[in-house]
Amino acid sequence: MHFPSLPPTVVLQLTLVSVLQGAKWSYDGPEGQQYWHKHYPYCGGAFQSPIDIESELLRFDPSLRPVEVQNYNLAPYEQLTLGNNGHSLQLSLPSKMYISSLRHRYTAAQLHFHWGSTSQPTGSEHMVNSKQHAAELHVVHYNSDKYPNISKAVDKSDGLAVLGVFIEIGAFNPAFETFLKFINGVKYRDQKVLVPGFNIRTLLPARLDEYYRYDGSLTTPPCYPSVLWTVFRNSVTVSQKQFQSIATALYSTSAQDSAPVSLHNNYREPQPADSRVVLMSFKEGRGLHGTLTVTSPLTRKQIIQQLLVGDLADLADEGLYKLLPRGVQKLQAGRRKDLRNWQSETLTKPKQQTLSPPLWKKSQANHYAGKLGLAEDSLSYASLEQRVFHRLKQSHSEKDLVQALRDAVYPELNLKSYLDCKSDLALPTIRHILRGRPTDEALELDRSLTRALGNQKKTSAAVKPSAPLTKHGSQFSANVPRKPPSQGHPHPWLLPMEWED
Numbered sequence: 001m002h003f004p005s006l007p008p009t010v011v012l013q014l015t016l017v018s019v020l021q022g023a024k025w026s027y028d029g030p031e032g033q034q035y036w037h038k039h040y041p042y043c044g045g046a047f048q049s050p051i052d053i054e055s056e057l058l059r060f061d062p063s064l065r066p067v068e069v070q071n072y073n074l075a076p077y078e079q080l081t082l083g084n085n086g087h088s089l090q091l092s093l094p095s096k097m098y099i100s101s102l103r104h105r106y107t108a109a110q111l112h113f114h115w116g117s118t119s120q121p122t123g124s125e126h127m128v129n130s131k132q133h134a135a136e137l138h139v140v141h142y143n144s145d146k147y148p149n150i151s152k153a154v155d156k157s158d159g160l161a162v163l164g165v166f167i168e169i170g171a172f173n174p175a176f177e178t179f180l181k182f183i184n185g186v187k188y189r190d191q192k193v194l195v196p197g198f199n200i201r202t203l204l205p206a207r208l209d210e211y212y213r214y215d216g217s218l219t220t221p222p223c224y225p226s227v228l229w230t231v232f233r234n235s236v237t238v239s240q241k242q243f244q245s246i247a248t249a250l251y252s253t254s255a256q257d258s259a260p261v262s263l264h265n266n267y268r269e270p271q272p273a274d275s276r277v278v279l280m281s282f283k284e285g286r287g288l289h290g291t292l293t294v295t296s297p298l299t300r301k302q303i304i305q306q307l308l309v310g311d312l313a314d315l316a317d318e319g320l321y322k323l324l325p326r327g328v329q330k331l332q333a334g335r336r337k338d339l340r341n342w343q344s345e346t347l348t349k350p351k352q353q354t355l356s357p358p359l360w361k362k363s364q365a366n367h368y369a370g371k372l373g374l375a376e377d378s379l380s381y382a383s384l385e386q387r388v389f390h391r392l393k394q395s396h397s398e399k400d401l402v403q404a405l406r407d408a409v410y411p412e413l414n415l416k417s418y419l420d421c422k423s424d425l426a427l428p429t430i431r432h433i434l435r436g437r438p439t440d441e442a443l444e445l446d447r448s449l450t451r452a453l454g455n456q457k458k459t460s461a462a463v464k465p466s467a468p469l470t471k472h473g474s475q476f477s478a479n480v481p482r483k484p485p486s487q488g489h490p491h492p493w494l495l496p497m498e499w500e501d
């Protein structure tokens with residue numbers, strides 16, 4: 001995903017924090033991707049893209065319908081702007097094109113590419129089991145049911161939907177030729193040419209029913225986690241010659257620049273999974289993960305409701321497995337008895353009565369009510385960044401902006417994604433929800449959970465496949481609070497004003 005087409009005024013709006021304005025970035029060197037977070041704190045945050053789509057992250061979701069696109073077949077007189085923005089080759093798309101198979105209408109804005117180099121033709125952003133393709137096409141759409149244009153949508157948690165297509169070197173691709181033949185008109189940064197419209201559908205693979213789906217981000221600064229990703233299983237091909245023309249024709253510098261820099265290897269490295277799972281619309285082989293099916297949204301909603309207002313002692317005991325990463329339960333099926341046994345050692349308290357939810361819970365319950373009712377609330381990243389920045393400034397700790405934003409956004413994103421079956425429930429999220437519950441109940445659940453996860457981490461180190469557990473494990477331990485949660489002193493970002501504009 002690439003989001004290069006913002007006019008300067010919009011960039012100012014997106015990065016209201018003064019230190020961030022207009023910061024240059026590139027793929028390597030002093031402004032390279034390992035430094036993006038310094039000027040664009042979300043790049044160091046949660047739910048980033050691309051990812052390596054490993055088998056261990058996969059869950060089959062039979063409810064995923066084939067992708068449907070509308071008005072992709074453009075006539076030659078419908079001219080498109082082909083441009084070089086210094087980071088990618090981009091083609092503007094008319095707003096009559098849209099995706100019709102998602103919860104909202106997502107209107108097309110542009111498409112662009114990421115690629116490797118002639119010596120190393122491996123420049124896709126997403127990977128599947130560590131395999132990187134030659135290049136990747138991104139068709140960028142925004143949620144036009146909720147936002148008037150892409151500038152407004154780009155920093156919203158439900159703002160964008162991107163279709164990702166792997167490109168490999170093979171047969172000549174006539175669809176690509178319709179715009180590649182104009183590539184010499186945009187050799188330098190900021191150059192643009194008009195090209196005739198064509199059937200954009202022919203850039204996509206034949207099968208639109210087989211794809212991976214996950215929650216992620218822009219893969220370029222400002223890296224907002226605002227993208228619903230669809231990465232098609234099947235790739236398309238371009239010829240060696242076509243690949244070479246993309247990989248060698250362009251410069252990231254402008255025509256006036258006396259030191260031209262070639263534009264290639266414009267891909268971001270894979271990012272941490274952050275307790276996300278990748279849904280797949282198709283069933284793959286007989287592997288354990290390919291056949292794991294997601295738990296229903298209703299079950300997930302009930303689990304969150306139990307955390308919010310239900311019997312926590314019961315969750316800490318019989319219900320503990322519900323909170324553990326899905327898939328782990330299956331691997332651990334034979335171990336549940338063990339788990340319960342050692343866990344019961346710590347259960348010294350009798351179950352508590354939870355007849356009426358305490359008063360404090362009201363606001364928090366309301367806060368989540370929208371999500372539980374699948375209401376359409378979204379996070380607004382630019383304004384959150386501004387608020388967090390100002391608060392940190394008051395306490396003279398600007399350097400913690402990246403971590404603070406990550407801590408602020410992670411439980412919200414994880415919860416939203418969990419309820420939508422695209423994440424496992426993570427410990428920081430559970431703790432976030434538990435902050436308002438009676439201390440002894442919540443503390444007990446926290447302890448049981450921490451020990452269960454620690455136990456699973458140990459077990460998983462010995463048992464294959466272990467990758468997701470290790471990932472979850474390290475993330476959990478990084479988020480262990482120094483103090484137990486206490487009533488009356490909620491975490492600052494739980495305050496009601498925090499998420500409201």
Ligand SMILES: *[C@@H]1O[C@H](CO)[C@@H](O)[C@H](O)[C@H]1NC(C)=O
Binds near residue numbers: 010148149151152
């Ligand atoms: C996007 O929409 C907002 C709100 O209607 C408007 O203020 C802004 O100018 C628009 N931006 C672009 C680039 O059209």
Ligand SMILES: [Zn+2]
Binds near residue numbers: 002
């Ligand atoms: Zn991109």
